[in-house]
Amino acid sequence: xxxxxxxxxxxxxxxxxxxxxxxxxxxxxxxxxxxxxxxxxxxxxxxxxxxxxxxxxxxxxxxxxxxxxxxxxxxxxxxxxxxxxxxxxxxxxxxxxxxxxxxxxxxxxxxxxxxxxxxxxxxxxxxxxxxxxxxxxxxxxxxxxxxxxxxxxxxxxxxxxxxxxxxxxxxxxxxxxxxxxxxxxxxxxxxxxxxxxxxxxxxxxxxxxxxxxxxxxxxxxxxxxxxxxxxxxxxxxxxxxxxxxxxxxxxxx
Numbered sequence: 160x161x162x163x164x165x166x167x168x169x170x171x172x173x174x175x176x177x178x179x180x181x182x183x184x185x186x187x188x189x190x191x192x193x194x195x196x197x198x199x200x201x202x203x204x205x206x207x208x209x210x211x212x213x214x215x216x217x218x219x220x221x222x223x224x225x226x227x228x229x230x231x232x233x234x235x236x237x238x239x240x241x242x243x244x245x246x247x248x249x250x251x252x253x254x255x256x257x258x259x260x261x262x263x264x265x266x267x268x269x270x271x272x273x274x275x276x277x278x279x280x281x282x283x284x285x286x287x288x289x290x291x292x293x294x295x296x297x298x299x300x301x302x303x304x305x306x307x308x309x310x311x312x313x314x315x316x317x318x319x320x321x322x323x324x325x326x327x328x329x330x331x332x333x334x335x336x337x338x339x340x341x342x343x344x345x346x347x348x349x350x351x352x353x354x355x356x357x358x359x360x361x362x363x364x365x366x367x368x369x370x371x372x373x374x375x376x377x378x379x380x381x382x383x384x385x386x387x388x389x390x391x392x393x394x395x396x397x398x399x400x401x402x403x404x405x406x407x408x409x410x411x412x
Contacts, residue, residue: 162189164314164345165210170219172205179205181369182219187347187362192340194360195349196402201366203349204244207318210347211241224313240307244319246299247306250292254283254302257291258309265310277305281335297328304335308344315339317348321355333358357398365405373405380405 165187172180179202187193197203208214210221212232220227226234248257258274267273278284281301291299300320307315317336321329329352336359340346350356356363357377364374373380377398384396384404396404 163187164189164191165193165221165223165347167206167210167221168219170206170209170221171217172202172209172214173217178369180209180216180219183366183369183371185364185371185374187345189345190340190343191361192336192346192348192359194356194363195347195366196351196353196356196363197349197366198351198406202369203366204318206366207241207316207347207349210235211239211316212236213241238312239314239316240310240312241316242304242307242318242320244322246296246303248291248299248303251290253288253290254278254294255287257302257306261306261309267310273309277308281305295328296324297331300324300328300332301335304332304339308339312344314345314347317346319349319351321350321352329355353397353399353402363398365402367406 163186167183167185170180170183171178183202183206195203195206205214209216210223210228212228212235215229222228223235224238226238228235249260252260255274255278258277259270262270262273278287281304283298283302283305286294286298291302294302304320320336321332324332333355336346336348348359360377362374362376363380364371366372373383380398380401381396384401
């Protein structure tokens with residue numbers, strides 16, 4: 160039995176005359192955190208939308224949990240959950256009410272137990288009966304991710320999950336993502352925060368000009384960077400330096 164949960168082959172997508180994806184290939188394994196890096200317009204969100212069945216590709220193929228995103232979109236949706244760039248919670252409802260609402264929409268049998276379990280898991284029990292518009296940014300984002308886990312999806316797509324969060328809230332979300340992957344959830348995240356990928360990802364892929372120009376573990380990507388200069392100490396390159404070196408080499412090509 161294969162452990163490949165997300166399989167993308169020769170994926171292409173254009174909007175009018177603008178080519179956004181030009182033959183993208185990658186795989187994500189079960190329980191892996193896979194980070195997709197790229198500048199604005201690189202095709203990160205388009206890739207997420209295709210994998211979550213919100214867009215259809217022009218050509219190529221993609222499957223999630225063994226189901227083709229074009230031929231079996233309903234089956235794909237049963238396996239996944241998506242957290243977008245902006246927190247999608249109802250600020251007038253309490254944390255518990257938000258979770259209960261999603262549980263009903265997803266056809267969960269015991270909505271109260273589901274809500275209480277997720278509130279406890281994400282450290283929100285004491286704030287469960289407060290309106291969400293009184294939550295901090297980190298708390299609201301944790302609730303947003305908790306809502307994505309109603310129904311226990313096998314795959315979670317996180318599209319720039321820490322956009323707009325302060326450093327403390329970002330650390331809260333990072334720990335949440337680590338805990339989810341530790342529990343067996345497969346996670347594909349997009350980010351422009353290179354430190355985020357450096358801290359979280361088992362594997363990193365860099366999108367540039369609609370193509371995947373580099374992929375591997377952080378250690379593998381470091382090998383693409385020029386050897387460290389030895390003066391008094393050997394300085395290892397950061398992921399940001401690696402990213403800029405790789406992308407810079409592609410400019411104008």
